[in-house]
Each structure stands twice: as C-alpha cells, then as structure tokens.
Amino acid sequence: MNRSSGDSTPTPAWKGIFFDVGGTLLYPDPATIGEVAGAVLGTAFSPADLLAAVQFGSVTIDEAMAAGQPIGTWWPLYIGGVLRHLGFSFQAGDPPLEECVRRLRERHRQRNLWSFLLPGTHQVLEQLTSEGYLLGVISNSDGQVRQQLIEAGLAPFFRFILDSHYVGHEKPDPAIFRLALRAARLQPAEVLYIGDIVHIDAHGARGVGMGALILDPLDRRANLWTTRLPDLTRLPDWLASSSSRS
Incomplete structure (x- = not known):
C-alpha cells in the first residue's frame, strides 16, 4: 500500500491522533x-x-x-x-x-x-501514549461508544470520546471534527484522523484540515485514497517514517 502522505498533511507535525471506532478500533x-x-x-x-x-x-x-x-x-x-x-x-x-x-x-x-478487538490494538495505543500523542475518538454511534470502549479496555487511552448521538453531529459534518479540535486544544494541521470509510472519515477530516489515514485491510480502496495502512499495528512505524520525511 502507498505509505506516502499524499492525501494527508504534506509535512506532518501531528500532536494528536483521533480515531473512528467501528471498523477501526472495534469490529x-x-x-x-x-x-x-x-x-x-x-x-x-x-x-x-x-x-x-x-x-x-x-x-x-x-x-x-x-x-x-x-x-x-x-x-x-x-x-x-x-x-x-x-x-x-x-x-x-x-x-x-x-x-x-x-x-x-x-x-x-x-x-x-461491535465488540471484536484485533490483536495488538492495546499495544499500539500504549505506544502512542508513551510517545506523547494526545488520543481522542470521534464516532458516529448510537450512544454506546463510550461503554464499548470501556468494555474493550480502551477508554483510558483517550482524552475525549465524542459520540454523534450526544453531540448532535455526524461525520462527515465538519462540526463534529471541530468539537474534537476544541476538546484537544489543537489546530487541524496538528491532528491525524484514522478511520475506515473514505467518504465519511477521510473526507470529513480533510474537510477541516486534518490529516487522514484509512485502514484498508483488504486493499480495496486504492482508487479512493492513497494514504492507507492494512491495520493499526503498522501505525507506529508509519508515523516514524512520516516524521523522518517532514
């Protein structure tokens, strides 16, 4: 898969990484x-x-x-x-x-x-936290996403968890991404958003100026988005590579 940042921030200096949940953290x-x-x-x-x-x-x-x-x-x-x-x-x-x-x-x-956790997810979030990234969640959900993350043991990693059911906006609406930026006190160019649906996650994030990375485990979105990884376990190395090129 293309590991360039062609669809993301050209010279990334990311301080925050925000995640989708369904299809990204939990399946x-x-x-x-x-x-x-x-x-x-x-x-x-x-x-x-x-x-x-x-x-x-x-x-x-x-x-x-x-x-x-x-x-x-x-x-x-x-x-x-x-x-x-x-x-x-x-x-x-x-x-x-x-x-x-x-x-x-x-x-x-x-x-x-949506309760299935792929192996390595906890370890990736632990590593990102230890490296100083501020982590958050933006999810189109039905009011259950916080409980899902608690049950999966993932909730403590996140500074904030935005559930569309409660905030009144759904991705790709820019409003929900801007709420996340306010919660993190970060600028759009300082944030990478990771999701699994190009037209909801990537387009929404890029619409407010965030970087956007799509998880594409079956390699089926090459014609839709170039900045893709097969799974979260590749993320730390990809971030290190992106940083070295900036």
Whole structure:
C-alpha cells in the first residue's frame, strides 16, 4: 500500500491522533455474524473468512457512496456486503438478507455487536501514549461508544470520546471534527484522523484540515485514497517514517 502522505498533511507535525471506532478500533464480532448467517443460510464459515467479511462490510459502504447511491438505513447495505464476501449475493428486501439483519440487530440490542478487538490494538495505543500523542475518538454511534470502549479496555487511552448521538453531529459534518479540535486544544494541521470509510472519515477530516489515514485491510480502496495502512499495528512505524520525511 502507498505509505506516502499524499492525501494527508504534506509535512506532518501531528500532536494528536483521533480515531473512528467501528471498523477501526472495534469490529463486528465475526463469531456472532457467523452463527447468525450460518443459521439463516444453512452453512458454516471459517474464522478467517468471517473476519475478512466483516472488514469488507465498510468497503460496500464506500462503494455505494462513491457511486452516489443513497445510503439510507445502512444495516442492510453493510450486512449485504458481509454476505457478498462470503459468497451470497442478495438485493435489499431479499428474505435471507432481511432475516440476517433482523437477527443481528436483535443481538446488537442485547449486546453491542461491535465488540471484536484485533490483536495488538492495546499495544499500539500504549505506544502512542508513551510517545506523547494526545488520543481522542470521534464516532458516529448510537450512544454506546463510550461503554464499548470501556468494555474493550480502551477508554483510558483517550482524552475525549465524542459520540454523534450526544453531540448532535455526524461525520462527515465538519462540526463534529471541530468539537474534537476544541476538546484537544489543537489546530487541524496538528491532528491525524484514522478511520475506515473514505467518504465519511477521510473526507470529513480533510474537510477541516486534518490529516487522514484509512485502514484498508483488504486493499480495496486504492482508487479512493492513497494514504492507507492494512491495520493499526503498522501505525507506529508509519508515523516514524512520516516524521523522518517532514
């Protein structure tokens, strides 16, 4: 993947790193999705295929937004993308897709589905903190993001956690990014934002002058954004490399 800062701040002097949550720090639980999809579709899936499928879900959202399609309720679009990566192609309204969405939303009401933590995430946040970066969260969420981060053991790393449900603005609205800048007392050029959806995370961050980095584990966004990494474990080395070039 291109490791240049072509879409980010040309000469980065980042003091703060702000994160998205879903698809960046936490993923939908692959085991739960496998259990539900397996029951509806009558098949079993490997853990590796399920992880790749949940990572592909946000690619589907980027593809739709790039094509100018209205997103509307994003659950069918996201879960449809997950199932497509598993080899099942459904249209909105198809009964198997609708049943998977219904069951997964019910599971989500019982316990937040976005609860899967990739290995190495804690260590990366610990290293960034030890190196003096101010860390924060900007999330489009339903009021649960702080509790999600507490349960995952990640909340103590962050100076602030902005949940769109409470602040009244959603990415890519510049307002939520400006609230984060005020909370951190930093200027836009001093901040790198990391997310997984180009049209929501990267465009929103760049719209206020922040640097923007997209996590692209399946390498499916080369035509949308050049500043990408496959996962967070590559971030410390990438930051060191960016700093040495500035």
